[in-house]
Amino acid sequence: MINLTKLLCSLTLVFLFGCSSSTDETTISPPINGPEYLTISADKTIFVVGETAIFTVIDDEDENITSQSVILVDGSAITANSFSPTGPGNYEIKATYQSVTSNKIYVRADPPVVLSSIEVSLSEPAVFIGGSVILSATAIYSDNTSVDITTVSEFYIDDVLITGNEFTGSEVGAFVVKSVYESITSSDVLVQVVDPSNLPTSFSKKAIVEDFTGTWCGYCPRVSYAASLLEDQTDKVFVVGVHNGDQMANSFGSQLENEYNITGFPTAYVDRNNTWTYPEPNNIDQALNAAQGTVGVGLAIESSLNENTLDMTIRTGFTENITDARLVVFVLEDGIIANQSNYTSYYGGASTIIDFEHNGVLRYAATDILGDATTSILGIHEQSFSVNLNSYGVSDSSNTGILAMLVDESGRVLLNAQYAASNESQDFD
Numbered sequence: 263m264i265n266l267t268k269l270l271c272s273l274t275l276v277f278l279f280g281c282s283s284s285t286d287e288t289t290i291s292p293p294i295n296g297p298e299y300l301t302i303s304a305d306k307t308i309f310v311v312g313e314t315a316i317f318t319v320i321d322d323e324d325e326n327i328t329s330q331s332v333i334l335v336d337g338s339a340i341t342a343n344s345f346s347p348t349g350p351g352n353y354e355i356k357a358t359y360q361s362v363t364s365n366k367i368y369v370r371a372d373p374p375v376v377l378s379s380i381e382v383s384l385s386e387p388a389v390f391i392g393g394s395v396i397l398s399a400t401a402i403y404s405d406n407t408s409v410d411i412t413t414v415s416e417f418y419i420d421d422v423l424i425t426g427n428e429f430t431g432s433e434v435g436a437f438v439v440k441s442v443y444e445s446i447t448s449s450d451v452l453v454q455v456v457d458p459s460n461l462p463t464s465f466s467k468k469a470i471v472e473d474f475t476g477t478w479c480g481y482c483p484r485v486s487y488a489a490s491l492l493e494d495q496t497d498k499v500f501v502v503g504v505h506n507g508d509q510m511a512n513s514f515g516s517q518l519e520n521e522y523n524i525t526g527f528p529t530a531y532v533d534r535n536n537t538w539t540y541p542e543p544n545n546i547d548q549a550l551n552a553a554q555g556t557v558g559v560g561l562a563i564e565s566s567l568n569e570n571t572l573d574m575t576i577r578t579g580f581t582e583n584i585t586d587a588r589l590v591v592f593v594l595e596d597g598i599i600a601n602q603s604n605y606t607s608y609y610g611g612a613s614t615i616i617d618f619e620h621n622g623v624l625r626y627a628a629t630d631i632l633g634d635a636t637t638s639i640l641g642i643h644e645q646s647f648s649v650n651l652n653s654y655g656v657s658d659s660s661n662t663g664i665l666a667m668l669v670d671e672s673g674r675v676l677l678n679a680q681y682a683a684s685n686e687s688q689d690f691d
Contacts (some may be wrong), residue, residue, distance in 0.1 A: 297321035300331070300364035302357040307369045314346040315369050319357045331357040331364075347371040376404045380411070380448040382441040386583055388454035388640035389431050395453050397427040399441040415441045431455030456641040461579055462690050465560025468679040469552035470667065471501045471538060473530045473622075474519060477508040480605030482528040483615065487608040488542035489622075495546070498553035500665055500681045502594060503623040510598060510620065512655065514627045521632060521673075533676035534669065543608075558582040559638075561666045561680035564687045570652045570659050572684055574628065576666045579642045579690050586671035588633025591647060593626040593654070593684075597661045625662065626654045632673025659684065 305316045319331040328343050335345055335353050347353065350373045357364040385396035399415040400408050417424050418440050429439065434457045441448045471489065475482040489501045504515045506527065518524075522531065530538035533552050539545040562577040576591060602618035609615050628647040637643040651659045662684045668677040682688035 296360040297323065297327075297362055300327070300357055300359055300362050302331075302333070302355060302364040302367060304355065304367060304369055307367070309369070309371060310374050311347055311350055311371050312374055313371075314344050317343045317345070317355060317357070319343075319359065319364060321359070327359055331359045333357045345369070373404065375407075377444055377446060378402050378404050380415070380441055380443050380446050382417070382439055382448040382451050384439065384451060384453055386640075387452075388456055388583060390456050390458045390640065391431055391434060393455075394428055394430045397429060397439060397441070399427075399443060399448065401443060411443050415443045417441050429453065454639060454641060460642060461581055462560065464556035464558065464581060465579065465678060466498065466691050467553055467555050467557045468681075469499045469533055469549055470665070470676060470679050471499060471530055471532055471549055472504055472518065472522075472534065473501060473528065474504045474506065474515075474522070474524045475528050476506045476511070477600050477602050477618075477620075479506075479527040480603040480613075483602060483604045483608050483618075484606050485528040485530050485538070485542050486602075486618075487606075488530075488538070488546055491543060491546050492549055496550060496553060499549050500679055501622045502592060502665065503620055505620075505623060509600065510623050510655075512625070514592075514631060515624055517627075517631045518624075534674045535676070557678055559584060559587065559668050559677050560690045561668060561678060562688060562690045563664050563666055563680055563682035565664055565682060565684050567659060567662075567685040570650055570656070572649050572651055572659070572662065572664075574647045574649075574664050575644060576647070576664075577642055577644050577690075578636060578638070578668060580638060580640050583640050584638040584677070587636060587638035587677060588669050588671060588673055589629055589636040589645065590631065590633040590667040590669055590673070591628040592624055592665040592667075593628070593649065593651070593656075593662055594622045594665055595625045595656055595658070595662050596621040596623075598623055598657055625651070625656050630673075633667070633669045636668075638668075 299322050301320045303318050309315060317333050319328045321327050332339050333343055334356050350371050352368055352370050354366055354368055356366045379402045381400045381402060383398045389395055397417050398412045401411045402408050412427055417427050419429055420438050434455050436452050436454050439451045439453055473485050492499045504518050505511045530542060532538050532549050539548055558581040560579045564575040566573050598620040599617050600620060602615040604612055604615050626649055628649060651662060656662060663681055665681050667679045669675060670677060680688055
């Protein structure tokens with residue numbers, strides 16, 4: 263019985279092993295020893311030199327393995343997981359754990375923000391004696407931000423520390439203002455103190471008319487006639503003849519035409535910014551009204567004519583501080599005789615006006631036609647010019663005169679004007 267039992271067991275084992283095949287075998291994969299991927303992140307990607315960035319490494323099982331990882335900055339391993347750069351720049355960050363490398367991230371370290379400079383400013387660049395100026399200070403930082411530091415700054419007038427930030431001018435002169443904050447000193451700024459007795463209380467407002475014309479232009483006598491009506495009624499409107507296409511044309515006139523975008527003749531402007539309304543002889547009030555009242559800016563002219571050399575001194579006066587005023591200086595010539603085409607009924611209605619007298623003809627601009635930058639703060643200021651009139655086609659130097667204008671920063675708005683014949687002077691009025 264025992265032998266039979268052993269035999270049955272042996273047969274059973276043979277059957278079991280004989281019925282298996284290679285296709286029925288199950289393959290068991292060896293266990294994975296590490297993560298498939300890593301993710302590195304930073305608590306900040308933009309910071310300032312001196313600050314620290316903290317990195318974190320997470321594996322594919324969402325486990326924090328930062329302390330077990332090696333973190334590399336630009337390919338070099340760092341200690342732990344914090345990075346404090348010693349200089350500004352862009353840095354590449356990645357991590358490794360076992361044989362796995364993380365994604366790359368980039369951080370930027372900017373230079374530290376430091377105080378670069380101090381700017382001091384004035385409520386007014388000039389005052390009369392007894393007037394006050396409020397001083398302000400602004401800190402400018404290396405990142406181009408600015409902060410008002412008036413209340414924490416020290417202010418000096420001519421190197422003498424003052425209390426607070428208000429300066430009262432007790433005597434005439436130019437005074438140096440500066441401020442100091444955190445051992446940094448601002449650039450110097452000048453404040454002017456002016457004696458009011460040297461200035462008129464106000465200036466008579468003058469006007470100008472710039473007449474774009476030509477001897478070939480048959481309708482242009484209409485504006486010439488309107489100009490003659492103005493001259494009969496006032497000496498406060500100055501007319502400039504800007505010629506085109508004739509013997510009186512020049513580059514200065516061409517520049518004015520371009521700036522005014524002149525497309526037809528005649529065209530005339532009052533005070534540079536208003537077209538003289540057609541028909542001009544019926545609208546002389548437009549020019550007369552522009553020369554009314556008083557303003558806070560004025561001009562005076564002194565000149566001397568030595569044969570054909572004209573020396574000019576222009577004084578500008580301001581009873582108020584003006585921002586970015588510009589000075590225009592023209593030399594004009596009167597009494598130029600040339601035939602004039604005429605399609606109008608004026609001057610007898612002749613189709614050609616023989617020996618027509620052209621006055622106020624633009625011959626020379628001592629400045630840009632839209633003006634040169636000029637000092638325009640409270641007080642009186644002076645500029646000088648000289649020109650050889652022979653070089654600019656002047657027929658008779660003794661018939662010339664100087665027109666000086668103060669205009670705004672655009673050059674197209676008249677603030678005031680003054681005229682004086684050559685070799686004569688015209689004071690403020």
